[in-house]
Amino acid sequence: MAGAAPSSALTPPRLPARTRLGYAFGSIAGNAVSQAWGLWLLYFYAPPADATVTGKVPDVWGIDARVFLGGLLTAARVLEAFDDPLVGYWTDRTSSRWGRRLPFVVAATPLWAAGFVLLFLPPFEGTSLGNAAYLFVAAMFFYLFSNLAGAPLEALLPTLAKRHDDRLSIATWQLLFGVTGAVLGLSISSLVVDLAGFPAMAATVxxxxxxxxxxxxxxxxxxxxxxxxxxxxxxxxALRETFSNPQFLAYLPSFVLFQTGLQMLTGVLPFYVDAVLHDVKLFGRTGAEHTGTFTFLLTATVIAGIVAAFPLYRRAAQRRGKAWAYRAAMAASAGAFPLLAFAGFLPAVPSLVQAILIVFGAGMATAGVFMFPNILTADIVDHDAQRTGTRREAMFYGSQNMLEKMATAFSPFLLALALSAGDSPENPTGVRITGPLAGALVALAFVSFRRYSLAPELEERRAARS
Incomplete structure (x- = not known):
């Protein structure tokens, strides 16, 4: 048609492959740290009574140490969460020769890594309330610099990848590199704990x-x-327009609830080994004496499930859209998580085999939660820019992180409450009910996402056909 703009003028150029890979490569760092945190922190400070690790915090006023620590970490997380939108606003408004985001990432990353190591270096031997106070301060320090280092990096995604195929490419590589980070944070960390202890694990990660x-x-x-x-x-x-975006309000609860359920399921695995697989033998080792080794086996199985499923989710996103694939991940996870309660009940099938099959299925289900949230937020940022005429990438990612932290802060507390129902081989009730509780949270996430309607990649495809 005469006067029509060529397609090259309408479509942004592709981001170079090496830049897409380099940006996605950073997923190793965040996943390694967050997975090791979720897996080991509560166990390190308040292990089961029959564990080989000594506790660091006593029961307080008759309250179980795990419940007390869960409340402590929840309070630290909620208090720190309020700085997320402020950091987002700060980076959105920053002007420097390094751009808006890089100064924060460069300055805060070393302190974030150091903060993670400090979490596993309590100052007092044995159980002490001083260790609880130390953990609160160290957690606040870690949370703050995690935000300053990570949120600006996340906010670069809509700017770096302006095309939907670039975003899907980055999401795919982020999943693969994120799996590598999960291997480090879940599986390799478990082996390092067994071989060299928790401080060495924290330094490695x-x-x-x-x-x-x-x-x-x-x-x-x-x-x-x-x-x-x-x-x-x-x-x-900026806050008013961010929290009045209907697509953001439809997406946000699903992301928060999904993450909360997933963190509960991750955190229960060492307790699951101690309570359910305590007498299982593998290569001369038992679950009771080698928690790290058996936790490594379970987490490696989860990761294998994620790797197996990512081509399916990528194909689903290409054919049906990112939102449809994300819904499928939530539906599958809501069905898979509760099955962990029943491992060991089938006759003639070893308990370890049952557990491995179940966590492999859970890993396949959760692949979508690692793949799609950041690029869904990028679509929301674009949609908001069309509505308001202003791009506020970091405000959206910061607000998302604030509410995620406030909700997932309750995951160690909810896990501790569940474990108070029983975490021993004689009474594993609390360990077994964690899977169904996590599944219920993900089911709520699925319901909350029904109002989300953005599908820009499908709209572009229909426009291209017409």
């Missing part, structure tokens, strides 16, 4: 995360510096 984050910054430096135009609105208007 934190040091690797620091190196990976540095490599990511180097890979994206050229393009990230171009993100230099500060956002115009004031803080009150």
């Amino acid at each position: 934190g040091g690797t995360a620091l190196l990976v984050r540095g490599a990511t910054v180097a890979a994206i430096w050229r393009y990230a510096k171009e993100d230099a135009q500060p956002a115009a609105p004031g803080l009150r208007r």
